[in-house]
Amino acid sequence: MHFLLADATVAKVVEASGGLDTTMLSGPDTAMLLLTIFVLAVFIGVEVITKIPPTLHTPLMSGSNAISGIAVVGAVLAAGTGDGMIPKVLGCIAVTLATINVVGGFMVTHRMLGMFRRKD
Amino acid sequence: MHFLLADATVAKVVEASGGLDTTMLSGPDTAMLLLTIFVLAVFIGVEVITKIPPTLHTPLMSGSNAISGIAVVGAVLAAGTGDGMIPKVLGCIAVTLATINVVGGFMVTHRMLGMFRRKD
Amino acid sequence: MDPRLVQLAYLLSAVLFILGLKGLTRPRSAVRGNLLGACGLLVAVVVTLFGAGLDYRLIVGGLVVGSVIGAIFAIRVQMTEMPQLVALFNGFGGAASTLVAGANLAQTETFGRDMLVATALSGMIGAVTFSGSLIAWGKLKEFRRLDKIRIPAQQIVNGLLVLACLGLTVAMVNGDGSTWTVVAYWLISSLALVLGVTLVVSIGGADMPVVIALLNSYSGLAAAATGFVLSNTVLIISGSLVGASGLLLTRIMCVAMNRSLFNVLFGKMGSGGSTLNADDVYANVKSTSAEEVAMLLEVANRVVIVPGYGMAVAQAQHAVSDLRKQLVARQIEVDFAIHPVAGRMPGHMNVLLAEADVPYEALREMDDINPTMEQVDVTIVLGANDVVNPLARTDPDSPIAGMPIIDVDRSRTIIVVKRSLSPGFAGIPNPLFAAENSLMLFADGRQAIQDIIGALDAN
């Protein structure tokens, strides 16, 4: 018998696939791992961003705004694999909007930072 | 059909339980999530520790040394659930060693920091 | 593609985002930092494109159209319009999160509870971000209509909308039948759209930067929630980085204004301190001319320029940079004193002055320059008002009481460049204008500075 979660697998299986009973294993489920990742990333965000000097706060605002366009990843999946019209159209609109956010955000930040650099 | 990993579950099942085929799902497996957690934690460590002033480097050394005694968690599981003599004895030795590390480490750090505080 | 490779690529992308933000901690590495962030996004998108058998037609269409529009915005925008642009982009990001969660819901049959909670949150936060950001954009564009909208019993309406969203979420998570789930989801999102409007529409225009930073944080949280829906680590990590960034910027601004976030979002400004009568305060105001200012500058050793929102309005940054060069050529020491909330965005003045080629060393922070203000011969206050109002120090009843200010009143002579005696955002008179050592130069900011340069040249 395993006295610990002895493998890097999780034994909870989608209900749809039949509800296999595997209670003998009780490692962390994916949701808890994702929560852990979330908390750690918030810590990193706080540590790094408190170091950014006021001069760079506007570029930070537009740059981090561009990063939030990462939703484009989800949008691509939705637009590309959706079956049925609705998911596809929603996905396509989402791709467009998120891409504006990403491309526009990074470009305008680059433009702004270029102004800072000129004098170095 | 799921076009994405649509649930917080991972469909890889311990080989021992029969090798269910669930390739239709391909979310992150636990090992990759743990790796992500590792990388993020290293970033946090670097960010936080670079902020620690030289004066506190000796307490940092002994304090972080105490934290590395966290292996005591694994040791407790090994000593408490092992079946057979060997795992139990190994676990028990591990508990003792790790506890020395933890208790001694935190106490000596506390003692050292007490010296710093007296003058505040 | 091997799912593990995809995961590794997502991890790489997250690391690139972190390194990118770290790059932003120094002006020297900031450009590279921003590029690293962009690479991170590229990696994530490319890997996703090759990761599964996708139908590329719609995707490529969306990517191309989005890129073109984004690029046009980025190239065309004027630096003074950055707050508006960020608000707009922000709203798009939020909307994308809502749509993705909705699309996912539309074609999934069985859902875990965790997942439904994450889906509902994603829809809600994304929709609030979208409508709130659009309103903020409109306010900054100074659409008059928006300012006229008054929500009766605003706090109660907001409270009810939040409760309704949460109630629907509970019902959605516990309900059965996928139709109900989908209906509940769009109901929640619609209510959240309304909530975004009612939350933002009655906040004053000058507080929009705080609102935008907060909405920026929300758009990150929406992306993170979408990450939970899709079990996608890179969405979660980058979403929480953005969430933290927005919250910290919000806090920095609130601290610099000495107000609580609650007061910004729900408070009214200018209620206190109304005892001061502008006519009394301004009884002894002395006005001056560009020629007189030029004469004062010529004999000065040390000059400090304090820019404010008016410099942005007047687009006076290039003129003031020229003025600085002129004075430096005459061996006069010239610094800019930058208040953390001067203008309408954190770091707003820095961006404008950097655009106009003012070197980094000449931009000094408030805490750094304040102790030396007594040794300054001439201070030019250019379109700044609240950030130099000594009432913050002296009148505990004033709405800006306790806000740290730039101590221009301690310098030998003060030139205040603005168009009239009308107040700044806080709506209170400024005794500085009537101080014994103050001279008012009434004019548009750019014109005034150009006139001063002309007068200097003439001598």
Added chain:
Amino acid sequence: MDPRLVQLAYLLSAVLFILGLKGLTRPRSAVRGNLLGACGLLVAVVVTLFGAGLDYRLIVGGLVVGSVIGAIFAIRVQMTEMPQLVALFNGFGGAASTLVAGANLAQTETFGRDMLVATALSGMIGAVTFSGSLIAWGKLKEFRRLDKIRIPAQQIVNGLLVLACLGLTVAMVNGDGSTWTVVAYWLISSLALVLGVTLVVSIGGADMPVVIALLNSYSGLAAAATGFVLSNTVLIISGSLVGASGLLLTRIMCVAMNRSLFNVLFGKMGSGGSTLNADDVYANVKSTSAEEVAMLLEVANRVVIVPGYGMAVAQAQHAVSDLRKQLVARQIEVDFAIHPVAGRMPGHMNVLLAEADVPYEALREMDDINPTMEQVDVTIVLGANDVVNPLARTDPDSPIAGMPIIDVDRSRTIIVVKRSLSPGFAGIPNPLFAAENSLMLFADGRQAIQDIIGALDAN
């Protein structure tokens, strides 16, 4: 207990560790930080104890015995012996990781490949940490036998051992049959034990702090590897925090010595610069007495004390603190100049002087005090040698070339307190001792300072 609750508790524990380390960034919050870390560990242990139906007899025995031993060590240890203690504890932590991974392997039938890799790494890193730390401990305890051990063709032996460990890991991961797996595991661990010895035994005693910091990092990595074996997040997170901490400390020390890590681990010191003959250098050394030093101190306005390893050996921290109080009572300004690698641990001098009640403000960092050394009337170099050797600046061939030093040679008068003219760790003569403004006070550090105090009292 609900597995999710256990996971949440582990997350809480990880957050407490992070907050604890954050607390260590300021002396004010450091005590609380350390307590937060301890709470984190307590939470993790308690939750684990209640998490599953365990057999408590052995566990409680181990916990009690371990706590008692740990507490005795912690209470008894002298502050000068901290490096040894950290080395010893460190070894125990590493051993625990190896044993846990081994115990887990002994009773698990089927293993994934990831898991086997993690198990092998855990055994290997843990064992290296264990034996390496014990050797480091012995070296610091100055067991003569250890210094006599010479490994023939050391680099090759190390290389072969590493290769053997890695080869066995590959064989273990690809092999079948659980007996072979277990055998391979213990083989790897045994080879790693030997590797720990051969790696550390020929490194010089004064470089042990670097080695200890590196092994500290390893013990963290071992814990993290065990975390992968057990899919335990708190082990992974805290292990990587410790790993990062150890690596950064290693780097800080190497930078402060201007040497590469490779040079510390494998290089020989003192090979260059041997052209300098001690007799030539020390031709004009002047020696002095406690009475003369007291007279010099009485008329000084500003005194700087530079402590080094000799202060730790002589246990002179309390005496020197008394001297400082005496001088301060006579209106003389007294500072301590702390070199980052003075002594045998990073921050070693700070801990000793803090123990002796020297206030925090009086401890000044090298970069901070160096520019002001010219205004110092009397500098007392107390048992320091390499960290004040001007050859670092002047002789590009010397083994300490380029190492930043405290510029005591720029002060007006220098008193060097040490027992003889023998060299410090780097093994090179120190021209400072023969400088025109230098006076040697040959004595044990504590005795010398007490004599000076006596002479001051007598006047």
